Amino acid sequence: MGIRYIGAKTQVIGEIIKEIIKIVPPGSHVTDLMCGTCSISTALRMIGYNVTANDVMTYSYHHARQALLFTRPPSFENARDFIDAFCPKESKKLFPLSPYEQMIEALNRVPSEDGYFWREFSLGGYPKNTEKPRNYFSPENAKKIDGIRRLVRQLHGENKINGLEHSLLLHDLILAANDIANIAGTYGHYMAKLTGRAKDKIIIKPSTLLIIDDEGKHTVLQDYAETISSKITCDLCYIDPPYMKRQYAANYHILETLAREDEPEAIGVSGLRPWRDQYSNFCTKTRIRDSFRKIFSSMNCPHFLVSYSEDGLLSLRELEELFSEFGNVKTMFFPHKRFKSNTSQLTPYLKEYLIQLKIR
Ligand SMILES: C[S@@+](CC[C@H](N)C(=O)[O-])C[C@H]1O[C@@H](n2cnc3c(N)ncnc32)[C@H](O)[C@@H]1O
Known part of the structure; x- marks a missing residue:
């Protein structure tokens, strides 16, 4: 991974x-x-x-x-309406897309929005808890993450994706966000200027699933x-x-927030979520x-x-x-x-x- x-x-x-x-x-x-x-x-x-x-x-x-x-490929059968609304009918790929690939294509096309990630973790935003905006994601990527987070939460809340499909989409979102995060190694702090991959556009990719009976x-x-x-x-x-003093909950707080789908108070310069419950x-x-x-x-x-x-x-x-x-x-x-x-x-x-x- x-x-x-x-x-x-x-x-x-x-x-x-x-x-x-x-x-x-x-x-x-x-x-x-x-x-x-x-x-x-x-x-x-x-x-x-x-x-x-x-x-x-x-x-x-x-x-x-x-x-x-996963013992069989995910069908995303109850999310058909969402997939049909966002996934293009024509694909440039040689083979027809699987329902999972269609779901990912659809997610990559949901509208961006000015939400929690944009506000707390990008220079476009205005954090609640501190004066200086944080630079973990480009404003465009942070808005995209907000749009995708809302959609995934909504699909799950409306039972249009099951628990395992939900975990899969969150896993994929975490990997995609991590790919373009503006950090040197962990989320202990962000880089002053947007560097390297952080300038790229966030793209969710389907995981290679291990399907075994x-x-x-x-x-x-x-x-x-x-x-x-x-x-x-x-x-x-x-x-x-x-094996070291570095707490995972503090060093990967943004990935935890993606996984929990919540909007905790982001505290201080690095925007830490309250993390003592995972000390x-x-x-x-x-x-x-x-x-x-x-x-x-x-x-x-x-x-x-x-x-x-x-x-x-x-x-x-x-x-x-x-x-x-x-x-x-x-x-x-x-x-x-x-x-x-x-x-x-x-x-x-x-x-x-x-x-x-x-x-x-
Ligand atoms: C060295 S990493 C494990 C790496 C893993 N083997 C891998 O290849 O990715 C240590 C892990 O321990 C978890 N952890 C730390 N304290 C824990 C505890 N008391 N109970 C359960 N998990 C804990 C951390 O969240 C972290 O994911």
Whole structure:
């Protein structure tokens, strides 16, 4: 998936899956407890695991539903009126468009409007909470996002798209908005001038859907790992926690707003939404141990595999000591490309740990 996401495992999927296969075979039930962009959940589904994907963020929930729950192409059958009104009858494409492609064509043509994104996140607007307009999107793109958001919310509210189709459209909108966001890496702040892709026009593209006849094999959840763990039974649990102080809810607040379809008060220079309800203990050194303990002691699961980085808040020795309270520990290492903002001077590679815990 085309989102640059702190800690995403896109570059090391092969290494992680290889280790999972050594512990439990395809067909087993694996939980991806902090699934983020769902890179690991998607790969697991592709090779026949039953997957439970969880994350505290709403955008991850929609990404996971898009990745795990399609067993047939979406029909958008109840949105025919909307599609017919906005999607051109003639297509330049060689093959007729699928209902999903027609839906995307239609969405790309909905009228722009001066709404919340335009007001709060573009230089054309006038934010409620601060004097200086914010420059996350060009005014044209922000207006387009407002038009699309209203239409998607309306279609869902009128039951013209079902829950899964709704998640798919939000997933696609998040990716499209992220593509033209005027940021250096995260939504912690915007660039002073519109740069690079932020000058392009927003275009929603249909996702390449993973259609597999595996209905009922996968589950998508949205909760704190520490809370949900007691309700999960599985053969292996993969955990990829935050390893730095940077909170995901604060760094990806605009994607969360797209996913939640709300209009929260945008606060301060960066326009943060109130985000404490998604605060992660894994970003605070003194709370990490308790969180791991809660997960290991409450989940009905014999094997855990934990990703961590040499840059992390806890050292490898601290982690191994903690995990040893629960069973046998084995650590593997491999290099991983560092997440950097476009302007960062840091070295490009880090040592990534994969710590295996077999519960005693
Ligand atoms: C390193 S990222 C996971 C990246 C993911 N493996 C991928 O490839 O995209 C960490 C994720 O943990 C989530 N998270 C942080 N604390 C959490 C908690 N206590 N419970 C559930 N999810 C949490 C964040 O929202 C974030 O998506």
